[in-house]
Amino acid sequence: MKIDIVNTNGESLGRSIELPSDVFGVEPNEHAVYLAVKHYLKNQRQGTHKAKERSEVAGSTRKIKRQKGTGTARFGDIKNPIFRGGGRIFGPRPRSYNSKLNSKLKVVARNSALSSKAQNGKVSVVEDFTLEQPSTKSFMEIISNLKLNGEKVLMVTGDYDKNLYLSGRNNQKVRVVESRNLNTYEIMNAGVLLFAESAIQGISSAENN
Template identity: 60%
Template sequence: MEIAVVDIKGKETGRKVNLSDAVFGIEPNNHAVYLDVKQYLANQRQGTHKAKERAEIAGSTRKIKKQKGTGTARAGSIKSPIFKGGGRVFGPRPRNYGFKLNKNLKRLARKSALSLKAQDKAIIIVEDFQFDTPKTKNFIDVLKGLGVEGKKSLIVLGDSNKNVYLSSRNLKGSEVVSSSELSTYKILNANNLVFVEGSLEGIELNLSK
């Protein structure tokens, strides 16, 4: 698949890049995408939730009424879950929600997500650029030039570029990542993928294994 390379003002440079069919042109595997996104979201959960159970409640241990003769059910502890202020039955405990996926499945999921974006023509290739200083206005000008201002966009850099990253940090709709940080969730969560030309080689090399 050939895509024209544009500059930061959105004008064609006259060059084209050929995207690898092994990465951007496969038949998407929806189940692999589902599992990878599920794992990503599970890993975002802190798992620090906790409710006190019967043994952890502070309260008297005396038997609150006699065993027989009251005409009501027997009760031995004020900390019982059936009383107000008692412990919770099977309450949440701290846990890790993460689960393991093998590398081949995760690689297939990312290729599937990229192929879906390629099918939707939601990929833009921009020539390499840098900022001398962090400035949000400069980054907004780039988004305007590429026609993605106000849209959820993911800008993928070849190497981490601190000034470009800092310039984008205050904008809600756009996110800047390096090619090594690319994930299935982030690909699908964006309306447009903007690849800096220098990032393509590393992505295709990594996902073609």
Template identity: 55%
Template structure:
């Protein structure tokens, strides 16, 4: 698949790049995508939720009423979850929600996500750029020329570029990552995936293994 390379002004440079069929043209595996997204979201959970149970409540330990003859159910402690102010029964406890996935499956999921974006014509390739200083207005002008001003977009760098990254950090709905930081969730979450020309080699090298 050939894609035109755009310049910083959103105009066609007259050059085209070939997107690897092994990465951008496979048969998407929906289940692999589901598992990878599920793992990503699970890893974002802190798992610090906690409710006090019966043994952790401060309260009297005396038997609150006699065992028999009241006509109601027996009750031995005011800290029971049946009473107001008592402990919570089977409440949430701290836990780790993360789980592991096979590397090949994660690689397949990312290739599937990129293929879906390619099929939807949602992948844009632009020339590598650099800013003399980190300024949000510089990155905003790039979004305007690409028609992405009010859309969720993911920009993929070939290598670390602090000026470009810092220029985008304050913009809601826009994220800049290196090719090694690509995730299935981030690809699918964006309306458009913008690949800097220098990132293609790294993406194809990482996912063609």
């Protein structure tokens, strides 16, 4: 699949780039994408939730009333979970939600997501550029020139560019990542993928590693 390369003004440069067919031209595997997205979201969870159980609640351990002869149910101390202010029964405890995913499956899922975006015309390529200093205004002007205003844009660069990263960080609808850090969740979460020209080669290299 060939795609035209444009400059930061949104004008065609009169040349195109061939998107690697083994990355952008595969048959999307929806189940692999599902597993990769679930894996990513699970690993984002901190697992620091905690509720106090009966042994951790502050309160007297004195038995409220005698065991028999009252005609009502038996009770222990005031920390009993059925009382207001008592401990929580089977409350959440700190735990790790991290999971592992086969590396080959990750590649299949990522390529499936990229192919799906390419098939739907949601991939654009811009010539390599940088900013002299971090400037959200300048960065968003480029996004506007590319007619991507209002879109959820994921810009993929070949190498880490601090100025571009800081410039895009202030806009909730824009995210800048390196090609080597591109993952399935971010691809599927974006409306449009904007690749720097050098990032295409970076994705091909990541495939071979």
